[in-house]
Each structure stands twice: as structure tokens, then as C-alpha cells.
Amino acid sequence: MNEQQLENARELAKERRAEVGRSQQAVVTAHTQKTKRKKVITDDIILSVDNLHVSFKTYGGNVHAVRGVSFDLRKGETLAIVGESGCGKSVTSNAIMGLIPQPPGRISDGKVMFKDVNLTNMTKKELRKVQGVDISMIFQDPMTALNPTLTIGEQLMEGVLTHTKASKAEAKEKALAMLRLVGIPNPQERLKQYPHQFSGGMRQRIVIAIALICEPELLIADEPTTALDVTIQAQILELFEEIQAKTGVSIVLITHDLGVVAKIADRIAVMYAGKIIELGTKREIFYTPQHPYTQGLLNSVPRLDLIAEELQPIEGTPPDLFAPPKGCAFTARCPFAMEVCEHVHPDTTIKSATHRVDCWLQDKRAQAFLATAQK
Ligand SMILES: Nc1ncnc2c1ncn2[C@@H]1O[C@H](COP(=O)(O)OP(=O)(O)OP(=O)(O)O)[C@@H](O)[C@H]1O
Numbered sequence: 001m002n003e004q005q006l007e008n009a010r011e012l013a014k015e016r017r018a019e020v021g022r023s024q025q026a027v028v029t030a031h032t033q034k035t036k037r038k039k040v041i042t043d044d045i046i047l048s049v050d051n052l053h054v055s056f057k058t059y060g061g062n063v064h065a066v067r068g069v070s071f072d073l074r075k076g077e078t079l080a081i082v083g084e085s086g087c088g089k090s091v092t093s094n095a096i097m098g099l100i101p102q103p104p105g106r107i108s109d110g111k112v113m114f115k116d117v118n119l120t121n122m123t124k125k126e127l128r129k130v131q132g133v134d135i136s137m138i139f140q141d142p143m144t145a146l147n148p149t150l151t152i153g154e155q156l157m158e159g160v161l162t163h164t165k166a167s168k169a170e171a172k173e174k175a176l177a178m179l180r181l182v183g184i185p186n187p188q189e190r191l192k193q194y195p196h197q198f199s200g201g202m203r204q205r206i207v208i209a210i211a212l213i214c215e216p217e218l219l220i221a222d223e224p225t226t227a228l229d230v231t232i233q234a235q236i237l238e239l240f241e242e243i244q245a246k247t248g249v250s251i252v253l254i255t256h257d258l259g260v261v262a263k264i265a266d267r268i269a270v271m272y273a274g275k276i277i278e279l280g281t282k283r284e285i286f287y288t289p290q291h292p293y294t295q296g297l298l299n300s301v302p303r304l305d306l307i308a309e310e311l312q313p314i315e316g317t318p319p320d321l322f323a324p325p326k327g328c329a330f331t332a333r334c335p336f337a338m339e340v341c342e343h344v345h346p347d348t349t350i351k352s353a354t355h356r357v358d359c360w361l362q363d364k365r366a367q368a369f370l371a372t373a374q375k
């Protein structure tokens, strides 16, 4: 590879970036116009994940599921984590919540700070005081998240009675208020019913009510709308926005649905093979995506202004996390891959105060690194 070839690859990538950016403008604009948010994002950092590494010991060897993830989240902000299946989204969120089973899992490096508390150093007992109170999590499947043998009222009140000094009557009042907030009609009657007496969309609203009843400062939602049909999904997303505007809760939203992201995220972290390969504001990621993988993801989103356009999957498969590649993990699938990509992992390039990307196309030292790697 010579300087000219590198320059050609950069030019090609630049053209493709512009094309993807233009095609996504309709998507973001359509969603933004619909959303009239009054939420407030402050400068206070609620969550700070620094160089998180998580691996799992299996019969086949060690799976390096999360390989150096770092990001911050501010009060009142929604950060979406997107990426293909198996890229480490759930492992990252479970690690934040202290839900990695150790063994077989191991947090081998890094730390997770919730305000000024280091969650990675906490004992199980200390963590339990934070989980469900200051930090809440919504899991993907609403049916398994609810206990079929307890009424909705009992499940809503449980957290309040366990974690606060509220009386039973006060807990019931709170449960009723939460059911109203999430839009469940006849809350007095509904409180006495069991999960199977609710529809899928209603159950997910109840899961959200349970997650929010202790007024957490941080909500981690792992694919909260995947199991729901599109209309209910839109209602649930609106509910998230309303609740955030009301309570100022910060949200980490995990999804592989870029339509969901376009609707409610403030910033987007794109994960690939256990790393965040690009992070920026919603506009930066949708309009000026820098990483070829992000561009591929955006290309696979059906456009709102075109009818029945087919999804275009990104060709190829992600790398094996038993033996992650030394260089850029996207090399085998990347249309712009250069020799250096395979040998040396790119450093992070800062594109703006809010936008960062790991790709050799952005790094002026590609040539020098290649020379060192070949020696
Ligand atoms: N308990 C475990 N033991 C072994 N490997 C695991 C375990 N949990 C997760 N992994 C591996 O870690 C990697 C990341 O998994 P993770 O569940 O975070 O993916 P994901 O991005 O959430 O995918 P999806 O979109 O399908 O939910 C995968 O390769 C997965 O097989």
C-alpha cells in the first residue's frame, strides 16, 4: 500500500460518508419533527465507564466479549448502544449492573463509576443497595421479567417496601401513581391482577413502571421494545421520553434498531466485536458517520422516504471473540481495508468534542505504523 492508495481509499470513504449522511437526513428529520421534548440534560456525569474488559471462560477457551469500552453519560441524557448480535451490548450493560456471573465471567480490567462510587469494587451486598434503587434495568422479555405468581400490585410495591421506609399504604399509592404514569387504565382494579391478564404492550409498561418506581437516576434498557409490534413500540418510546422529561432519569438504551435510536437517543455508541468503534451525537452519527461499519449499519436501515426498500445486511460475519484480531476487527468485511488495518488496531481519532472514531482512514499515521508492523 502506498500513499496514493491510502489517499484513494480515503476519498472513496469520504464519498460514501456523504452519501450515507444525505440518505439518513430524511430519517432523523422525520423523527425529530415528531418529537417535542422538554427534557433537560445537565453537565453532571451520572455514569462513567472506563476501559471495561469482560471475558468468559468456556470449554472452547476465553471469550473476550467486551474489549476496552469507555463512555460517559450525563444527567437527563439518553445514550443508545447499537451493533450487531454478539458485539457485547448486553455484557456491557450487565457489567454496569454488576450482573456478570463470576465465574465464568470476569471483569479483567477497567472500572464503572456511578457518580463518585466505583461499582466494580463493590461487594454483592453493597451492589444490591444500588440495584433497582439508584440504577434500574429493563430486560428484553417482559414476560420473564414479571413473576407470574404475584399480582402486579405486589410486584410494584416490593421495591418500595424493600428499599424505602414507606408504609404499605404509601407503597400502594406510589404503585397506583406509577400505573397512571405509564398509561394503564383502571389502575385500582389492575393492581390486583396477574401478568397473564395483560397484553404484551401492557406488560412492558408494567416492567417500566417497576423499574422506575424507586425513582432511579439511571435506567439501563436492554432491547426494551424488540418483542413488541411497531405501534406499541412507538407508544413505549414516547413513554420513555415523557418519563425522562418528568424525572430527569439518564438512560442507556441498548438496541439494534436504528429507527428506535433516531427517535429517542441524544448520543450513539456503535459497538463492533466488543469495542465502541464510533461515538457521537445522533446528528454526527446519522449525518456524518466516519466508520465504514457505521456507514454499513445506516445503509441497512429502510428509508422513510422510500417505500418497501429492502434491508441490506452487511456482508460477512463478525470475528471470533475467542481469538480477537490484533488489528481492526472489521478488516475482513471492510470495503476500504488496508494492510495496516489487519496488523495494528487504529487509535481513537477525535473528530469533535462529541465525536470519536477508531479507523485508520482517519489516522494520518497509517503509513508509519504499517512500516513498523512489517519489520
Ligand atoms: N455467560 C456467557 N458465557 C460465555 N459467553 C458469553 C456469556 N454471555 C455472553 N457471552 C458472549 O459474549 C459475546 C457478547 O454477547 P452479548 O450478549 O453482549 O451480545 P449482544 O450484543 O447483546 O447481542 P444481541 O444483540 O444478540 O443481544 C457473545 O459472543 C456471547 O456469546
Ligand code: SF4
Residues within 6 Å of the ligand: 291, 292, 293, 328, 329, 330, 331, 332, 334, 335, 336, 337, 338, 341, 346, 358, 359, 360, 361
Ligand atoms: S481501520 Fe477498519 S474500518 Fe477503518 S479502513 Fe481499516 S479495516 Fe476499515
Ligand SMILES: [Mg+2]
Residues within 6 Å of the ligand: 089, 090, 091, 222
Ligand atoms: Mg443482548
